[in-house]
Amino acid sequence: MRLSKSRGFTKKERVKQKKEIQNLFKTGKRMSVRGAKLFFLPSDLAFNRVAFALPRGYGTAVQRNFAKRISREVYRNLKGELARSYDLLFLFYPGNDTISIRENQIRLLCKKAGLLC
Secondary structure, three states: OOOOHHHOOOHHHEOOOHHHHHHHHHHOEEEEEOOEEEEEEEOOOOOOEEEEEOOOOOOOHHHHHHHHHHHHHHHHHHHHHEOOOEEEEEEEOOOOOOHHHHHHHHHHHHHHHOOEO
């Protein structure tokens, strides 16, 4: 099955620069639920940009990569329901890395932040 382009996740939709990520941590609005935090700021772009972070000591490299892969997939499926023109940073803490738990975390964070349409 092929996904449509609107559900893709391109490089332009990622917050990549260290300066931008630090700015999100320092000045971004914060929302938290058990096991996750969301930092967000409005941007001038017509689309959202996102980054996923994990704290130091989040298990092995395999566990960190798996956690980020799950997070990206959940975000891809949810991004059509989100308000546009924001930079987002999701911070996930060690725990149960399942798609359903991660989806609940991201959905709750976005709802608390008022980003869910």
